[in-house]
Amino acid sequence: MSPDKTLADKAYRKLRAEILDGHLGAGQKLKLEALAKDCAVGMSPLREALARLQGDHLVVSEGQRGFWVAPLPLDEIDDVSRVRAMLETEALSASIAKGGSAWERRVKEAFERLSQFEEGMPSPGTERPAALLNAWEERNHAFHAALVSGSGSPCLTRLCEQLYQQSERYRRVSRMVSGGRRNVHEEHVAIFRAALERQTLKACRLVEDHILRTAEQIRLAMSLNELPDA
Amino acid sequence: MSPDKTLADKAYRKLRAEILDGHLGAGQKLKLEALAKDCAVGMSPLREALARLQGDHLVVSEGQRGFWVAPLPLDEIDDVSRVRAMLETEALSASIAKGGSAWERRVKEAFERLSQFEEGMPSPGTERPAALLNAWEERNHAFHAALVSGSGSPCLTRLCEQLYQQSERYRRVSRMVSGGRRNVHEEHVAIFRAALERQTLKACRLVEDHILRTAEQIRLAMSLNELPDA
DNA sequence: GATAGTCAAAATATCGAAAATTTCAACGCC
DNA sequence: GGCGTTGAAATTTTCGATATTTTGACTATC
The missing domain is CATH 1.20.120.530 (GntR ligand-binding domain-like)
Incomplete structure (x- = not known):
C-alpha cells in the first residue's frame, strides 16, 4: 500500500528525500546511470522523476548536458x-x-x-x-x-x-x-x-x-x- | 537556433502552447499515443514533457491511469x-x-x-x-x-x-x-x-x-x- | 609556446517493442 | 432487476538497445 503507484513515483520520492536530506549536495552533477542503479529503475522512470523534480526547483537541467541538484545560493x-x-x-x-x-x-x-x-x-x-x-x-x-x-x-x-x-x-x-x-x-x-x-x-x-x-x-x-x- | 535543444523541449513547448491557447480544453484526457504522433516524438520525450507540465500545474496525472489537462475551476x-x-x-x-x-x-x-x-x-x-x-x-x-x-x-x-x-x-x-x-x-x-x-x-x-x-x-x-x- | 582541429570515450537522449495495469462490456448468479 | 465476476481491448508504463551529443585529450600547425 505504498504511495508509489509507479516506478517513476518511487524514484521521485527517493531522489527528493536524498536532496532534502543533503545526501545529494547542492550543485552536484547527477549521473543518470548510477542513479538508475541506486533507485533500481530504468532510464525512463528516472528521467520522468527528474523532470518532476525540476518543477519543484530541486533539480536543474541544461540542454543536452545532463542534470544537477539545484544550487542553494x-x-x-x-x-x-x-x-x-x-x-x-x-x-x-x-x-x-x-x-x-x-x-x-x-x-x-x-x-x-x-x-x-x-x-x-x-x-x-x-x-x-x-x-x-x-x-x-x-x-x-x-x-x-x-x-x-x-x-x-x-x-x-x-x-x-x-x-x-x-x-x-x-x-x-x-x-x-x-x-x-x-x-x-x-x-x-x-x-x-x-x-x-x-x-x-x-x-x-x-x-x-x-x-x-x-x-x-x-x-x-x-x-x-x-x-x-x- | 530554436530554443528546443531536445525533443522533450519541443513537445513541452508545443503542449504548453496548446493548453494555454485552449486548444486542449481544461480537464481533457490526454491520449499519449495521439499526442506523440502530433508532436512527432516518441513516448519518452512526451512523457518527460508531461512531467514538466505537471510541475507547472498545467497537467495532472493519476497513478497509472494517465494524464489530463489541469482543470480550471x-x-x-x-x-x-x-x-x-x-x-x-x-x-x-x-x-x-x-x-x-x-x-x-x-x-x-x-x-x-x-x-x-x-x-x-x-x-x-x-x-x-x-x-x-x-x-x-x-x-x-x-x-x-x-x-x-x-x-x-x-x-x-x-x-x-x-x-x-x-x-x-x-x-x-x-x-x-x-x-x-x-x-x-x-x-x-x-x-x-x-x-x-x-x-x-x-x-x-x-x-x-x-x-x-x-x-x-x-x-x-x-x-x-x-x-x-x- | 599557444591555438585550432580531430578523434575516441563517455554520457545523454531517443526510439520501438514488450510487460503490466486499467477499463468496460458481456455474462452468470443471487 | 441489481450486483459481482470474467476476459478481452485499450492504455499506460517500462526496459534495453541505438543514435546523438558532449567532453577532453592528443596532435599538428602557426
Missing part, C-alpha cells in the same frame, strides 16, 4: 524566508478570520502531535539521530500547514507549501533544526495560543519572527560551515 | 487573482523603492513595445485574429514582468511569473484579452506613469485594480459561456 535564504513570512502571515490572518471548527481541530491535532514530540526531545545542543529529525520535521511541517489551512484560498495554501519546502531544504542542508539557544517549542506554543485565541496581529507577528529567526540561524550555520552553495 | 479565478495582486503589488513597491536605472530602462522598453502595439490594435469589440492576440499577450507579459523585475527578490519574481501564467490561462480560455468597455491601454499608461514617478501607493492600487478588474471580466465571460471548468 547562500544569499537567497533571506529572500525566500521574507517571502515565505509574507505568505504565511497572509494565510494565517485569513485562516483566523475565516477558519471554522474544522480548521481549529486540524491546528489542535497538529499542535498536539508536534508538542508531545518536542517535549520528549533531547535538549538543544545534544546530538540527535537523523530519524528523530525526520520525525520532527514531518510534525513541524504538518503544524505549519494546518495553521494556514483555513484561509479558503487554495492558491495561497499551495504557495505556502512550496516555500516551506524551499526553506526546509536550507534548514536540512545546514544540518540544524532548532540548534542554538532558541526554544523553538515555546515559539510554537505561543503561535498556537495566539492563533486559537484569534489574536490576528499577535499570531502573525509571532510567525514572522519565527520564520525570520530560523533564517538567521540557518544563514549563520551555513556561513560558518562554509557549506557548498553552488 | 471557475471559483478559483478570484482566488488566483487576489493572490497575484498581492504578490505583484508587493514586488512593484519593492521595485519602485530599490529599482535602479536598469529597472527603469526595462520598464520603459517593455512599455514602449506594448504601447505601440496597443495603439495599432483594432478597437475593442472587433474580431481579432489569434496571431494578434498572441503577440499582444507576449508584450503584456513582458510589461508586467518588467514592472516587478526590480524587487531584488528572485523568489518573489518567480512567484509573480508563476501566477501570471495561471491567470493567463483563464484569460485565454475565456477567449478574451481586453473585451468590454475597458480601455486596458489607458490602465497600462497610468501604471507606467505612476511607477516611473515613484508613486508607490498609486501604482500599487492601479495594478491591483487592473488585475482584479480583469478577473471580474473573465469570470463574467466564463459564466456566460458556460465553458468547461473541470
Whole structure:
C-alpha cells in the first residue's frame, strides 16, 4: 500500500528525500546511470522523476548536458524566508478570520502531535539521530500547514507549501533544526495560543519572527560551515 | 537556433502552447499515443514533457491511469487573482523603492513595445485574429514582468511569473484579452506613469485594480459561456 | 609556446517493442 | 432487476538497445 503507484513515483520520492536530506549536495552533477542503479529503475522512470523534480526547483537541467541538484545560493535564504513570512502571515490572518471548527481541530491535532514530540526531545545542543529529525520535521511541517489551512484560498495554501519546502531544504542542508539557544517549542506554543485565541496581529507577528529567526540561524550555520552553495 | 535543444523541449513547448491557447480544453484526457504522433516524438520525450507540465500545474496525472489537462475551476479565478495582486503589488513597491536605472530602462522598453502595439490594435469589440492576440499577450507579459523585475527578490519574481501564467490561462480560455468597455491601454499608461514617478501607493492600487478588474471580466465571460471548468 | 582541429570515450537522449495495469462490456448468479 | 465476476481491448508504463551529443585529450600547425 505504498504511495508509489509507479516506478517513476518511487524514484521521485527517493531522489527528493536524498536532496532534502543533503545526501545529494547542492550543485552536484547527477549521473543518470548510477542513479538508475541506486533507485533500481530504468532510464525512463528516472528521467520522468527528474523532470518532476525540476518543477519543484530541486533539480536543474541544461540542454543536452545532463542534470544537477539545484544550487542553494547562500544569499537567497533571506529572500525566500521574507517571502515565505509574507505568505504565511497572509494565510494565517485569513485562516483566523475565516477558519471554522474544522480548521481549529486540524491546528489542535497538529499542535498536539508536534508538542508531545518536542517535549520528549533531547535538549538543544545534544546530538540527535537523523530519524528523530525526520520525525520532527514531518510534525513541524504538518503544524505549519494546518495553521494556514483555513484561509479558503487554495492558491495561497499551495504557495505556502512550496516555500516551506524551499526553506526546509536550507534548514536540512545546514544540518540544524532548532540548534542554538532558541526554544523553538515555546515559539510554537505561543503561535498556537495566539492563533486559537484569534489574536490576528499577535499570531502573525509571532510567525514572522519565527520564520525570520530560523533564517538567521540557518544563514549563520551555513556561513560558518562554509557549506557548498553552488 | 530554436530554443528546443531536445525533443522533450519541443513537445513541452508545443503542449504548453496548446493548453494555454485552449486548444486542449481544461480537464481533457490526454491520449499519449495521439499526442506523440502530433508532436512527432516518441513516448519518452512526451512523457518527460508531461512531467514538466505537471510541475507547472498545467497537467495532472493519476497513478497509472494517465494524464489530463489541469482543470480550471471557475471559483478559483478570484482566488488566483487576489493572490497575484498581492504578490505583484508587493514586488512593484519593492521595485519602485530599490529599482535602479536598469529597472527603469526595462520598464520603459517593455512599455514602449506594448504601447505601440496597443495603439495599432483594432478597437475593442472587433474580431481579432489569434496571431494578434498572441503577440499582444507576449508584450503584456513582458510589461508586467518588467514592472516587478526590480524587487531584488528572485523568489518573489518567480512567484509573480508563476501566477501570471495561471491567470493567463483563464484569460485565454475565456477567449478574451481586453473585451468590454475597458480601455486596458489607458490602465497600462497610468501604471507606467505612476511607477516611473515613484508613486508607490498609486501604482500599487492601479495594478491591483487592473488585475482584479480583469478577473471580474473573465469570470463574467466564463459564466456566460458556460465553458468547461473541470 | 599557444591555438585550432580531430578523434575516441563517455554520457545523454531517443526510439520501438514488450510487460503490466486499467477499463468496460458481456455474462452468470443471487 | 441489481450486483459481482470474467476476459478481452485499450492504455499506460517500462526496459534495453541505438543514435546523438558532449567532453577532453592528443596532435599538428602557426
